[in-house]
Amino acid sequence: MGVRLHAEAGQELSARQEEILAIVHHQGFATIDALARHFDVSTQTVRRDIIYLDEQQLLQRFHGGAGVREATVRLGYAEKRITAAEAKERIARIAVGLIKPGETVFLDVGTTVEAVARALRGRSGLRVFTSSLAAATILSAEQDAEVFVTGGMLRGPDGSLTDEWARDAVSRFRFDVAILGFSGIDDDGALMDFDLRKVAVKQAVAARASRTVAVGESSKLLRPAIVRVLDTDRIDTLATNDAPPPLVAETLAKAGVEVLFPQG
Template sequence: MDAQAKDKITERQARIVEIVTQQGFATIDTLARDFGVSTQSVRRDIIRLDGAGLLQRFHGGVGVRETSARMDYAEKRTLATDAKQRIAARAALLIPEGSVVFLDVGTTVEAVAHALREKQRLRVFTASLAAASILSGRSGIDLFVLGGFVRGLDGSVAGETTLSMLARFRFDYAVIGFSGIDRDGALMDYDLEKVAVKQAAMDQSSHTLIVGDSSKFRKSAVVRFAAGAKSLVFVTETQPPENISERLGGQFVIAG
C-alpha cells in the first residue's frame, strides 16, 4: 500500500488490508467478529477500500484485487519451494506409468509437472500453458493442451470451450491445486471459470490428488468447489491440524 493511500484510510481499514493481503480473502462476518463491530461498519470499510483500489469487494467478503494477484504470480513461484518440490515428488509416486493424467494450474501443480518428467509413459491433458511448457517434447509423454481463453499470467486456460473438451475425456488421475479451505472443508479458489475447470476435471477422473503446502490450510478464498467430494487424496508436506483434517475428509499423504 502506498503512503498516500494509507493516509486516507482509518486504522481499522489499514488492518483489514493487512489481513486480506495475508489471507487472500476474508468474509464480512469474520472481520466484524474480529474487530467487534457491526457487519454494516465492515461493509462500509470494504466499500471505501474497494473505491480506493486497495482491495476488491466480493459477495459476502473482500479479497485481493485480481490485478494484484496476477502481478504476484512470479513471486508465488519463489514461496515454499522446498515444500512444493517434496509434495510434487510424492504426488508423482502416486501416479503409475501409463496413466492418463489431468494437470490443473498453479505453482504446486507446475512442480508436479517437473516431477512427472521422470516418467517413461504418460498421457497428460492440461489447462496450464506453464505445465505444458514444462512437459513439452519429453519422450514418452503424450501431451494434450485444452483449448479455451487464456486467463492471467499463470497461463491458465478456461471457458466454455475448455469445459466442452473436458467432457469428452476420462482421466485416471486429476492433479488439482487450491488456494484455501472454507469452514466446512470445501476447497476454495479465486476465479469462477478456473474453478469450473477444476470441478469438471475431478468429475471426469477416477482419482483426484489435491496438492498444496500447509499454508493453504489457514487461508480462505472466494469460490467453493469439491464440497462433499469423495475419494480425494491430499498431498501436503506436514500433517494438518486435527480439526482441519476432520473437516476435509479424504486421505492425507505427507511428503517427507
C-alpha cells in the same frame, strides 16, 4: 506492518483498523468471528470496520470476513513462478507419490501443477493429459511418456486452454488421477478460483477422474476466491506445504478430505 496504510482523503485509521489490516495482510484472510474474538468486540463492530476499509480499497470484503484485495493477491505469472518455489516443489513430491505406475493422469494449469509436471519427469510408462501448454512443454522431452493436450482457446500467460473445446475433450476420457490447482477455499472447504473460464474444465475433469488431488500452498487455505470449483465430496486429497489452520483442518477432516503435507 512495514508500510503504514491510511485511508483516502486524509482520513486516519483507528488503531483497531490498522491492526485488522496487519492481520489480513499477514494471513491473506481473516474471518469476522476470529477478529471479534481477537479484539474482544462484537461482530457488528468488526463488520463496520471491514466495510469502511473495503470502501477505502485497503482490503476486500468477503462473506464472513476480509482478505487482501484481488489485485494484490493475484500476482503476475512470472512472479508466481518464483514465489514459494520450494514450497511448490514439496507439494509436487507429495502429489507424485500418489500416482501409481501406469496410471493416466490429468494435469491442470498453474505454477504448482507445473511443479508436479517437473517432478513427473523420469517416470516410466507415463500417460498425461493436460490443458496446460506449460506442463506439456515440461514433459515434451520425455521419451517414455505419452502427453496429450486438450486443445481449446489459449488464455493468459500461464498457457491454459479453455472454452468448450477443452471441456468436451476431457469429457471423452477417464483419468485415474486428476491434479487440480485452486486459488482459495470456501467456508465449507470447497475449492474456489478467480478465473471463471477455467472452472468448467476443472469440473469436467473431476467428473471423469477416479481420484482428485488438489494442490496448493497453505496460504491459499486462508482466503476465498470468486467462484466455487469443487465441493468437498469431489476432493479425495489435498496436498499442501504446511499444516492447515485448525479450523480449515477440522472442516476438511469432517468432509473426509485427506490432507497431506511435509512432516518436519
